[in-house]
Amino acid sequence: MSIVVTGATGHLGRLIISSLLDRGVPADRIVALGRDVDRLADLAERGVETRRADYDDPASLRTAFAGAETLMFVSGSEAGRRVAQHGNVVTAAREAGVGLVVYTSIAKADTSTLALAAEHKATEQLIRDSGLPYVFLRNSWYLENYTGQLPAYRQHGVAGAAGDGRVSAATRADYAEAAAAVLTTPDQAGRVYELGGAPFSMAELAAEVSRQTGAPVSYLDLPVDKYTELLVAAGVPEGYAAMLADADRGIAQGELEVSDDLAGLLGRTPTALAEAIRAAL
Structure with missing residues (x-):
């Protein structure tokens, strides 16, 4: 039996695996999944099992989930296609008899009006x-976005x-560490964390x-439509620009400001904005 982590070739999935190893989970109990197994070679060298998995290929998912005790389900990155892709993951997990699904969702997914939240809610x-059995990790924004x-x-x-809205952003590494904490702590089924x-x-x-x-x-505050136009003029694809501007609308309405569940899982204060800026500089 094992912990199977999807999206292991992406930033968050890879960090989750690193956090599991740091917590002492034996490498041979972790399975790293990705569409391109060659990109997981360094994890294989550390003793982590690697398997191919594609959210558009149900057969690959059924094979990849074989023997999974816990599935760390990192949400897909293809906005507009995720409900169908995620449906494939859920069906394969059920057919494989997975014991617990831990899904990376978005802050306040059940009530959020963000366009980006609709696929997570679904x-x-x-x-x-x-x-x-499931756990929902409702992540707010990444500090890396800034x-x-x-x-x-x-x-x-x-x-x-x-506007004057506030966002509870955190680093990918902190979200990954929180996920690893959930994956290695018993009696988590049914919990929903706002992170x-x-x-x-x-x-x-x-x-x-x-200051730094x-x-x-x-800071120049703009109406949503004008901010969208500014992003498009800067070379951002129109659909993505509209999504980013809509996210700012949600920030203005408090939809990405959440509780301190992240601190509780980490057992410490999450990385602060000032610290993240200092490290990036």
């Missing part, structure tokens, strides 16, 4: 309807449509970047 319902834009912030400032770090506004983000870089950085 997936949560698929999992509930399947009868499989620290990855530091060069642009320093040159152009911070722009958005979040995120200490909340901050976009104005506070700009002020912290300014010594350059004047301010």
Whole structure:
């Protein structure tokens, strides 16, 4: 019996596996899944079993889930296609007799009005309807969404449509560590965790970047449609730009500000915005 982790070639899935190993889970009890097994060679060298799995290929999923005690189900990245893909995962997990499904969802998935949340809400319902024991890890935003834009912030400032709203962003590594804690702690079935770090506004983000870089950085707040236009003009694909702007609308309404469940799972304070910016710089 094993812990099977999907999306192991992605950032979060790989970090979850690293966290499991750091917690002392034997490598031979972990199965890393990905569409391209060659990209998992370094994990195989550490003793982790690797298998091919593609959310669009139900047969590959049935084979990949064989013997799984726990399935760490990292949500897919193809917006607009995830309900069908995730349905394949849930069906294969049920057929394989998986004992527990741990799914990475989005903050407040059951009540969120974010366009991005609809597929997560639908997936949560698929999992509930399947009868499989489950845990939902409702992750807020990644701090990397912001620290990855530091060069642009320093040159152009911070722009958005979040108003005075605050976002409980946390690092991928912290979300991964929390997932590993759930995967290695008994009696988790049925739990729903709202996960995120200490909340901050976009104005506070700009002020912290300014403080650490010594350059004047301010926040420009725009209507959702104007922010979408700005992103498109900067080269962001229109559909993705609309999704990002809609997420800012949700931030303005408090939809990505969550409780301190993350701190509880980590047993410490999550990585703070200032610390993440310092590391990125």
